[in-house]
Amino acid sequence: MANVLEVENLSVDYIIAHGRHVRAVDNVSFTIKEGESLGLAGESGCGKSTIANSLLRLHKPPAIISNGKIKINGSDILAMNINELNMFRWNEASMVFQSAMNCLNPVVTLEKQFFELFKTHGITRNKVEAKKMAMDLLELVGIPGDRIKNYPHQFSGGMRQRAVIAMALALKPKLLILDEPTTALDTVVQRDILTRIYELKKELNFSILFITHDISLMMEFCDNIAVMYAGKIVEKASSDKILNAPCHPYAFGLKNSFPSLQGKVEYMEGIKGNPLDLTNIPLGCRFQDRCFNASKTCFEIEPSVTTSSNGFYQCHHPLGNLVEVKHEK
Amino acid sequence: MKYVFKRLGFYLIAFIAAITLNFFLPRLMPGDPVQMYLSELYQSGGRIDEATIRAVEELFGFNSSEPLIISYLSYVKNIFTGNWGYSFSNYPQTVLQAMSRGLGWTLFLMGSGLVISFIINTFLGILVAWKRGSKLDTGITVTGQIIANIPSVIIALFLSYTLAYSGIFPRGYAVTPLMVHANTFEFVKDVAYHAFLPVTAIVMMSLGGIMGMRANMINQLGEDYITMGVAKGIHDKKIMFAYCARNALLPVVTTFAMQIGFMLGGSLIIELVFNYPGLGKVMLSAINGRDYPLMQGILLMSTIMMLSANFIADIVILLLDPRIRTEGKRG
Amino acid sequence: MKRILSTIGSFLKNSPKTSIGITLILIMLILTFGAGLFTDHDPLHRYKGEYHSPPSAEHVLGTTRLGRDVLAQTLYGGRTSISVGVFAGAIAVSISLVVGVTAGYFGGIVDNIISAIINIVMVIPQVVLLLIVASMLGGSSPILIATLIGFTSWPFGARVIRAQTMSLRSREFIYSAETLGETKLRRLFVEIMPNMLSMISSAFVGTVIYAIMAQSFLEFIGFGDPLSITWGTMLYNAQNTGALSSGIWWEVLGPSVAIITLGAGLTLINFSIDEISNPKLRAQRFMNSYYKELKKNKKRKEKSQLKLGGNNG
Numbered sequence: 017m018a019n020v021l022e023v024e025n026l027s028v029d030y031i032i033a034h035g036r037h038v039r040a041v042d043n044v045s046f047t048i049k050e051g052e053s054l055g056l057a058g059e060s061g062c063g064k065s066t067i068a069n070s071l072l073r074l075h076k077p078p079a080i081i082s083n084g085k086i087k088i089n090g091s092d093i094l095a096m097n098i099n100e101l102n103m104f105r106w107n108e109a110s111m112v113f114q115s116a117m118n119c120l121n122p123v124v125t126l127e128k129q130f131f132e133l134f135k136t137h138g139i140t141r142n143k144v145e146a147k148k149m150a151m152d153l154l155e156l157v158g159i160p161g162d163r164i165k166n167y168p169h170q171f172s173g174g175m176r177q178r179a180v181i182a183m184a185l186a187l188k189p190k191l192l193i194l195d196e197p198t199t200a201l202d203t204v205v206q207r208d209i210l211t212r213i214y215e216l217k218k219e220l221n222f223s224i225l226f227i228t229h230d231i232s233l234m235m236e237f238c239d240n241i242a243v244m245y246a247g248k249i250v251e252k253a254s255s256d257k258i259l260n261a262p263c264h265p266y267a268f269g270l271k272n273s274f275p276s277l278q279g280k281v282e283y284m285e286g287i288k289g290n291p292l293d294l295t296n297i298p299l300g301c302r303f304q305d306r307c308f309n310a311s312k313t314c315f316e317i318e319p320s321v322t323t324s325s326n327g328f329y330q331c332h333h334p335l336g337n338l339v340e341v342k343h344e345k
Numbered sequence: 346m347k348y349v350f351k352r353l354g355f356y357l358i359a360f361i362a363a364i365t366l367n368f369f370l371p372r373l374m375p376g377d378p379v380q381m382y383l384s385e386l387y388q389s390g391g392r393i394d395e396a397t398i399r400a401v402e403e404l405f406g407f408n409s410s411e412p413l414i415i416s417y418l419s420y421v422k423n424i425f426t427g428n429w430g431y432s433f434s435n436y437p438q439t440v441l442q443a444m445s446r447g448l449g450w451t452l453f454l455m456g457s458g459l460v461i462s463f464i465i466n467t468f469l470g471i472l473v474a475w476k477r478g479s480k481l482d483t484g485i486t487v488t489g490q491i492i493a494n495i496p497s498v499i500i501a502l503f504l505s506y507t508l509a510y511s512g513i514f515p516r517g518y519a520v521t522p523l524m525v526h527a528n529t530f531e532f533v534k535d536v537a538y539h540a541f542l543p544v545t546a547i548v549m550m551s552l553g554g555i556m557g558m559r560a561n562m563i564n565q566l567g568e569d570y571i572t573m574g575v576a577k578g579i580h581d582k583k584i585m586f587a588y589c590a591r592n593a594l595l596p597v598v599t600t601f602a603m604q605i606g607f608m609l610g611g612s613l614i615i616e617l618v619f620n621y622p623g624l625g626k627v628m629l630s631a632i633n634g635r636d637y638p639l640m641q642g643i644l645l646m647s648t649i650m651m652l653s654a655n656f657i658a659d660i661v662i663l664l665l666d667p668r669i670r671t672e673g674k675r676g
Numbered sequence: 677m678k679r680i681l682s683t684i685g686s687f688l689k690n691s692p693k694t695s696i697g698i699t700l701i702l703i704m705l706i707l708t709f710g711a712g713l714f715t716d717h718d719p720l721h722r723y724k725g726e727y728h729s730p731p732s733a734e735h736v737l738g739t740t741r742l743g744r745d746v747l748a749q750t751l752y753g754g755r756t757s758i759s760v761g762v763f764a765g766a767i768a769v770s771i772s773l774v775v776g777v778t779a780g781y782f783g784g785i786v787d788n789i790i791s792a793i794i795n796i797v798m799v800i801p802q803v804v805l806l807l808i809v810a811s812m813l814g815g816s817s818p819i820l821i822a823t824l825i826g827f828t829s830w831p832f833g834a835r836v837i838r839a840q841t842m843s844l845r846s847r848e849f850i851y852s853a854e855t856l857g858e859t860k861l862r863r864l865f866v867e868i869m870p871n872m873l874s875m876i877s878s879a880f881v882g883t884v885i886y887a888i889m890a891q892s893f894l895e896f897i898g899f900g901d902p903l904s905i906t907w908g909t910m911l912y913n914a915q916n917t918g919a920l921s922s923g924i925w926w927e928v929l930g931p932s933v934a935i936i937t938l939g940a941g942l943t944l945i946n947f948s949i950d951e952i953s954n955p956k957l958r959a960q961r962f963m964n965s966y967y968k969e970l971k972k973n974k975k976r977k978e979k980s981q982l983k984l985g986g987n988n989g
Contacts, residue, residue, distance in 0.1 A: 074576055
C-alpha cells in the first residue's frame, strides 16, 4: 500500500524578533498509508495545527518551514511552484478547519462557491452540472440540496461544518486533514459528524489526519495515534496500544486524564507542571519537568527515537507493559 | 426593508437635531446677534426705527413676544415647508434662492471628487495590501497620508501656484466667463478643464482613505475564509479581489460616508481659492455680510447633503452585504 | 538604564518612520520656539522699501506686502500655531476620552444615549459649524479658536475610544479583576485605561493634525486675530494682498512648508504608534528583515561563487 502522506524531518520556526526564532515543530517524521486514519494529539501549543497548516503550505508569517520534506501521494510539496501547488491543493489533499463559522466567504452563496471550486480545478464550467454535483455533495453530508442557494450565515453551526466537509470532499481527495473539526460543536453533533465522516471514508477511500486535543474521540475513530509534546512526536502507535499500554509517560498521563463514563468515582491523576516554554528548551528530554519517571539521564541526554511495532517512541525509560496505575482514595 | 426604515428614522432625528441646533445657535452666542447687526447697520448709515428692529428680529427668527417653544415649532415647520427665511446680503432673495446658485456647482465638484477618490483609494488600498510590507506599500501609504493631512488650503494654493499660475490650467471659475459655448460637448470640455484643479485638490485631500481600505484588507486577510480559499487552490488575484476586497469594502463604504463632512469643509475652502462659484463662495459672502440666515441655511443644506450621502452609502451596503439583506431570513 | 537606552536606540534604527517623524517634529519645535536663534528680524517690523521683495541674503524668505520678513513670521508665528494645535488637541481628546470611556464602560442606557449623541453630532458638518460659530462670535483670538476646534472635533475620537473600551471590557482580565473584588471605578482606571494608551495617543496626534488644519481654514477665511501672526493669518494676508496673482510665491512658501513639515512629522509618529501597538504589523517587519537577510546571504554566496569561477577562467 502506498503512502498517502510522508513527512520527513519537518521543522517549522516562528520568527519573533530580529534574528530570533522559536522552533514550534522540531524534526518531526511520520507517514500515513492509504485508507489509514492517524490522530495527532497534544496540548494547545504543542505544534499540531502548525504541522497541519504546513502540509499544504498554508502556514502564515511569521512561520517558515526551515527544514524537511513533505510528500503527498508521492509529490514533493515543498518543491512545487505556486501554480502546481494551486492545482494540487484540494485536489489530492484538502482540509477542514477549526472554525467553520468563518471558513466560507460570507458574501457568496454556497452554489457559487462550489462552482468556483469546480471551475478553478477544471472539473466543469457548466453551471447546471456544477449545481447538480454540489447538491449531491450536500446530500452526502445530510444537508437538503435546495439550501445550495443560501449564504453561509443562514446555516447553523453544525450545518456549516457539514457544508465545509462537503466542500472538502468535492474533488475526491486522497487525504483529508481535520483540524479540530468538532471543538466548536456540542457533543451530540460532534458524534454525528464524525460518524458520517468515517462512513464516507470507507465509501470514498481517503485517509485522514485527525487533529484534536480530545484523546477519547481519537481512540474511537483513529487507527493510529501520534502524541506530540513541545514540538516533537513523543510516541506513535496504534490506538489500541496507546489506550492499553503506552510507552511514553506523557501518553500515559494523557490517557489517564479521561474519566470513564461508568464505574467507580476515582481520584484522577493529571499531568503535573506546565507546558514547556519553547524559548527556553532545556538540555535532555523535553518532558523532564513533568515526568513521574524521570532519571538523571533524562536531564542530560535527549532520548533517541526507538521504533516499536507500527510506530516509534522517544523515551529513556519507556513504560513497557506496565498495567495502568490508578490511585484509589 | 426594516433596515432602510431604521436608517431613515435616524436621519430624520439627526436633521431635526440640526434644525434645533440652528435655532438655538444665535441665541446661545454671547452677545445679541440682533444688536450686533443693528449696530453695524447703523454704522453703515442705515436707519433704525421700530419697524426695522422688528423686521430684523423676525428675519432672525427672534420674536420676543412669543414663548420660545412656539418660535421653535414654527421654525421647524418653516424649514420643512421650504421657508428658510430671507438672505440679508442678497435681499430680496430667499435663503434657498441665494444658495441655489452655488449648490449645483458644489454638488458637481464634490460628486466628481467623491467618485474619483473612492475609485483611486480602493484600488491603491488593494494594491498596497497585496504588497504589504514592501517599500511600495510604505511609500504609497505614508505619502498618501501625509498629503491628506495637509490642510486643503495649502493643497489648493500649491496647485494654484504651480499649475494655474503657469497657465496650464485656469485660475478660477467654473466655466470661462462670458463665453457662449458652441455646443454641449464644448461646454462639458470647458467645465472639465476648469474643474480639474479643484477636483484634484479634493482627491488629494481624501488620500487618507487608502489607509482605511488597506487596514480593512489586512484585517480580512487574517480571516479563516481567506485561508480556506487559498487551500482550495484559488489564485492570488482572485483571492484579493473576490474574497478579500469584496468583504473589506463594506466598512470602507460606511467610513467614507462619514468622511464626507470633512470633505465638504475642505471643498468649500478649495472653492474659495479657485474662485469656484459654489456654496463656498456663497458662504464667504454670507460671512462677510454677516448674513446669519444664509449661513444657517448653508449649515442645514450641508447637513442634508451629509445625510443623503450617508443614506446612499447605507443602500450601497444593503446591496453589497447579503447578511443585512437576508436579516432574519433563515433558509 | 543602559538597556532601556539601547532598546530605544535599536527601535529607532529599525523604524525609519519613528526616527524621521520625531526628527521633523523636533526640528519644527526648535525652529519655532527657538526662533530668536535663527533670525534676527522682528516679525512685526516693517522694512521700508522692501515691499514684496524676493528672497535674498538679507531676507531669506523675502518680505510680505507690508515689508515684513517672511522667515521671521514663519518662525515666531509657528509658536502660536503649534500651541493652538496642541491645546485644541488636548481639549478634544479629553472630551472624547470622558465620553467614549463612559459610553463603552457603563453600557446600557448611558451608552445608547451617548452613542446617539455622537452619531448625530458626527453627521453635522464640522467645518461649516466651525465657520458659523466663529462668525457669530465675531472674530477670535487663538485661544478661542483652539477651544472652538477642541469642542467640535471630539466625536471621532469618542467613537473609537468607546469601541476599544467595550472590547476591553469584555476581555477576561477584567472579569477576573471583578472577581477579585475591585470596584468598578478602580477597574476603569487601573485595568482598562493603560491598555488604551496607544489608542489615546494616536487620537491625540490625529486631533492635533486636524486642529492645525482647521486653524488654517479659519484664519484663511479671516477669523484669525488680525493682530497676531500665525501660519494661517500669513496665508490670509498673502491671499488678500494679492500674492497669488502677482506671483509672490515666497510669502506662501514659509507657512506652507512649516505646516507640511509638522504635519508629516505627526503623521509618521502616528504610523509608528500603530506599529508599536499592533503586533501583526511588527511581525510583518520581522519577516521582511528576515527575507532581506536571506536575499543578502544568497547574493553573497552568488558573488563568491562568481569570483571562484572568474579565477579559473
